[in-house]
Amino acid sequence: MSSLLNIARTGSAAILLSPLRSAVTVLAVIAVLVPYLVGVGLVEGLRQEARIAIGVGIPAGEELLPDLYVAANQFGRRVPIPVALAEPIGNFDGVTRVVPRIVGRITLGKENVEAVLVGMPREELQRRGSTIQRLAQLIDGQLPRSQHGEGPQLVIGSGLARQLDLQVGAVIPPIFRSGGGEKTPTITGIFHSDISPWQSQMILTTFESAADIFDQQGLATDLLVFCRRGQPESIRSRILQLMPGSSTGDATSFRPSVTSRADLESLLPAGLGHREGVFNLLFVVAFAIGILVILITSGFGRPERRREIGILKATGWQTDEILVRSLVESLLLGLVSAAISILVAVVWLKWFNGFWIAGIFLAGVETQPAIAVPYVLAAQPAGLAVLIACLLVTTGSAYSTWRTAVTPPAEAMR
Amino acid sequence: MIRGLLEAESLSRIYHPGTSSEVRALSDVSLVIPAGSYVVLAGPSGSGKTTLLSLLGALDRPTAGGVRFSDRNLEECSDVELARQRRRMGFVFQDFSLIPRLPIWENITYPQIPRGLSAAKRRQAADDVLARLGLTAKADTPPEELSGGEQQRAAVARALIGNPEVIFADEPTSNLDRRAAAELAAILQEINDNGTTLVVSTHDTDLAGSASLVFTLEDGRLVDATS
Numbered sequence: 001m002s003s004l005l006n007i008a009r010t011g012s013a014a015i016l017l018s019p020l021r022s023a024v025t026v027l028a029v030i031a032v033l034v035p036y037l038v039g040v041g042l043v044e045g046l047r048q049e050a051r052i053a054i055g056v057g058i059p060a061g062e063e064l065l066p067d068l069y070v071a072a073n074q075f076g077r078r079v080p081i082p083v084a085l086a087e088p089i090g091n092f093d094g095v096t097r098v099v100p101r102i103v104g105r106i107t108l109g110k111e112n113v114e115a116v117l118v119g120m121p122r123e124e125l126q127r128r129g130s131t132i133q134r135l136a137q138l139i140d141g142q143l144p145r146s147q148h149g150e151g152p153q154l155v156i157g158s159g160l161a162r163q164l165d166l167q168v169g170a171v172i173p174p175i176f177r178s179g180g181g182e183k184t185p186t187i188t189g190i191f192h193s194d195i196s197p198w199q200s201q202m203i204l205t206t207f208e209s210a211a212d213i214f215d216q217q218g219l220a221t222d223l224l225v226f227c228r229r230g231q232p233e234s235i236r237s238r239i240l241q242l243m244p245g246s247s248t249g250d251a252t253s254f255r256p257s258v259t260s261r262a263d264l265e266s267l268l269p270a271g272l273g274h275r276e277g278v279f280n281l282l283f284v285v286a287f288a289i290g291i292l293v294i295l296i297t298s299g300f301g302r303p304e305r306r307r308e309i310g311i312l313k314a315t316g317w318q319t320d321e322i323l324v325r326s327l328v329e330s331l332l333l334g335l336v337s338a339a340i341s342i343l344v345a346v347v348w349l350k351w352f353n354g355f356w357i358a359g360i361f362l363a364g365v366e367t368q369p370a371i372a373v374p375y376v377l378a379a380q381p382a383g384l385a386v387l388i389a390c391l392l393v394t395t396g397s398a399y400s401t402w403r404t405a406v407t408p409p410a411e412a413m414r
Numbered sequence: 415m416i417r418g419l420l421e422a423e424s425l426s427r428i429y430h431p432g433t434s435s436e437v438r439a440l441s442d443v444s445l446v447i448p449a450g451s452y453v454v455l456a457g458p459s460g461s462g463k464t465t466l467l468s469l470l471g472a473l474d475r476p477t478a479g480g481v482r483f484s485d486r487n488l489e490e491c492s493d494v495e496l497a498r499q500r501r502r503m504g505f506v507f508q509d510f511s512l513i514p515r516l517p518i519w520e521n522i523t524y525p526q527i528p529r530g531l532s533a534a535k536r537r538q539a540a541d542d543v544l545a546r547l548g549l550t551a552k553a554d555t556p557p558e559e560l561s562g563g564e565q566q567r568a569a570v571a572r573a574l575i576g577n578p579e580v581i582f583a584d585e586p587t588s589n590l591d592r593r594a595a596a597e598l599a600a601i602l603q604e605i606n607d608n609g610t611t612l613v614v615s616t617h618d619t620d621l622a623g624s625a626s627l628v629f630t631l632e633d634g635r636l637v638d639a640t641s
Contacts, residue, residue: 003530010527017515304514311511314473315525315572316501318494406493408475410468413511 007321011328015336018305022333025396029337029389030344032290035357036388037345040381042354042361045374051265066099066224067232067261070239072254079254080219085243089223092238094231099124100220102210106203108172109164115157117203119210122147141168141189144205152209155189159200166190183212232260290392302400309404310412319405326401327394334390341389342382349375418446419580419611420470424479427465427634431477439465440634442479447613447627449579452606454622455615457631463615464508464584466631470613471503471582472496484579501525504573504610506583510565512557512572519544519553522572543571547601563594570601580611587618599624 015022070089072081086098102119125143136143144153156166166172170187191202211217227235236258243256312322348354354373359366404412427440440462447453447470455463468474470481472488480489483499491499505511512521522543523536531539544550547567557565566586573581583602587595595618603624606612614621622628630638 002532003528006527006530006532010524013516017513307511308513311513312524313497314471314500314505314511316497316576317525317528318497320494321528408468408473410474413473413507 004324007324008328011325012332014325014329015332017308021305025333025393026337026340028290028293029334029392030341032286032293032392033338033341033385033389034344034348035286037341037377037381037385038348038354038357038375039361041345041349041375041377042358042373044376044378044381046361048376049374065261067227068225068236068239069259069264070223070225070243071221071257071259072243073257074254078221080216080221081223081254083218083220083223086220086223088242089225089235089239092235094228094235096226096228099224099226100207101222101224102207102214102219103221104210104214106213108160111163113160113163113201115160115201115203117205117210117213119205119207119213121207125206138192139189140192141187144188144209146206146209148208148212149183150209151183152185152205152213153188154185154209155191155204156187157191157200157202160203161187161190185209236260287388287392293396305400306404306412309401310407310409310414313405313409313412319402322405323398323402326397330394330397331390334393335386337393338382338386338389341385342377346377349373349377419449419451419484420447420613421445421482422466422470422479423482425466425469425476425481426478427462427469427474428477438634440469440476443631443634443636444479445629445636445639447580447611449611450606450609451627452603452612452625453614453627453629454625455613455629455631456617456622457637459617460633461631462634463631465634467582467584467613467615471505471580472499473505501529501576502579504576504578504581506566506569506573506581506586508585508588510557510562510569510589512565512568514558515556517554517556518549518560518568518571521557522568522575525572525576539575540571543575544568546574547571561594562589563591563597566590566594566598567601570598570605574605574610578610580613581605583612583614583616585616586614587616587621596620 070081070085072079083100086100089095090098099121102117104117104119105114106117107114122145125145139155141155142153144155146153154172156164160166164172166187168187168190171184172187173184185205189204191200205213207220211219225232225235225239239258240256243254309322312325313319348357353369354375355369356367358369358373422443422445425440425443426438429435429437429439443462443466455466457463465474469476470483472481472483472491476489480487482488484502486495486499488496488499512518513524516524519537519540523531523540526536526539540553541550544553547570549564549567549571552560552564552568557568560568566589570581570583570586573583581602586602587598590598599618599621602612602614602621606624614625616622626641628638628640629636630640
């Protein structure tokens with residue numbers, strides 16, 4: 001046992017005996033591991049953001065987030081839903097309130113910057129304790145209050161504000177021509193730059209102004225239904241019975257779609273999974289290249305290492321003892337590499353805000369993200385990084401060490 | 415028949431056999447090295463001295479023939495068994511073969527690490543041997559900071575540390591100046607006087623003059639044996 005410990009100690013000392021080789025090996029592992037850790041951290045961060053956004057874990061009836069999202073489809077595409085449906089749905093037993101919402105895509109400025117416009121009813125924006133009211137704390141300025149026919153008041157995302165060089169109080173050129181004529185929008189607020197990426201390119205306005213901007217009165221993108229605890233499933237059935245369905249066959253007929261939070265949660269992995277899958281595929285390629293890189297870098301100081309092994313054999317070391325020494329050296333190098341990689345990944349995500357790599361996972365985010373990118377560096381990927389690092393270094397060095405160790409010492413030392 | 419500590423029987427070594435670069439380094443060499451003797455392998459460069467030394471010291475395997483060390487036929491030994499046999503031997507190489515950046519005391523006790531000796535015991539053993547060879551002050555110095563003569567003495571110290579039955583030295587004075595070579599020759603003589611068998615390959619006539627037995631090689635063949 002003591003001889004094994006002694007041999008293990010020489011393995012750790014061997015790291016310093018070949019400093020160039022050790023440094024190159026560590027750098028090669030870091031080059032493979034850091035993008036992996038940063039990527040996984042971003043994916044987890046985005047997943048967590050998305051889960052928060054759809055209220056995973058918040059029980060029905062908490063009034064913070066809707067329990068059901070009611071929308072309309074025609075030929076498999078989303079179509080507007082009449083706002084008038086909010087009233088009969090609101091009368092169902094167990095429904096606490098129904099909020100119509102407009103979500104649409106618009107372009108702004110000469111550069112045609114794309115943005116997502118969200119319109120929420122004025123009373124909802126001012127409702128105490130609502131999610132929107134909580135959002136107000138993350139806004140520099142005020143929530144919009146504009147009514148139908150007035151110039152729209154807008155709260156815009158930090159990304160948009162930066163791209164279009166807009167401040168609170170600024171007016172922007174008319175972005176619509178409705179039956180009511182041109183109205184000049186005013187910026188009443190800007191989302192903080194450190195809030196969720198979803199708000200970076202978002203414009204928030206009142207439901208009434210959004211209807212004016214899109215010139216579609218009496219229609220909403222969807223109806224947000226808030227229910228009492230334990231009620232959503234029965235209310236979903238009743239909504240499906242209430243809505244017209246396709247039976248009427250006229251131009252206004254549509255197929256109803258009622259989505260619960262659980263449905264959204266189940267859809268979540270699919271969206272993120274695609275990018276994650278592409279990333280994982282790229283990482284498998286990087287991992288394979290990493291092994292080759294380690295094999296090549298293990299060539300740094302190879303004649304010296306070969307000679308060293310030859311000397312050990314000549315002076316009575318056995319092949320298995322040399323392999324243990326090499327294994328300990330590789331494992332320690334792997335641990336050091338993994339620790340540095342985790343540290344670099346945290347720095348990359350925290351202080352460099354996912355510079356460059358965030359753009360791979362977040363559509364519309366530039367090389368230098370304007371928003372605080374979400375990330376979660378959990379224990380599992382960190383542990384996996386340690387495993388990968390040890391595997392990489394061991395795989396890269398084990399074969400050459402074994403080959404040299406079974407070579408007659410006279411040849412190895414030549 | 416004389417039974418020696420080391421016996422070579424029809425020893426041959428061919429490098430890259432069957433290829434265009436085939437080299438017949440040693441052909442049909444038989445010799446006996448008695449225990450406690452001071453043996454010199456003499457001959458011009460390329461005559462096969464180093465190859466013979468490597469085969470006798472279990473650092474290489476012969477193409478044909480065999481070596482008997484004490485009671486063991488080396489060609490029958492497994493890799494593990496060969497390593498054990500090497501622990502009964504000591505080696506001094508022409509280029510010293512010390513591990514760079516490793517302090518001398520650690521360098522010379524490195525062979526003892528797998529034997530489970532604690533660092534304190536190894537240090538004690540190193541200090542004893544280094545004192546014997548006049549290297550006490552250099553114990554914590556890495557080899558690259560030592561002169562050629564000091565490095566070769568350190569290499570001798572490494573060969574001595576395990577109290578081997580035989581020490582093989584390959585051209586030990588060839589990289590040394592006259593004074594250092596003379597010092598080393600005296601050290602080797604002292605080692606032999608203490609009962610350790612010495613097998614030295616050399617061009618150095620002074621070293622050859624100290625030998626009890628000189629084997630002369632030419633073109634891989636043993637051409638003379640003088641006692």
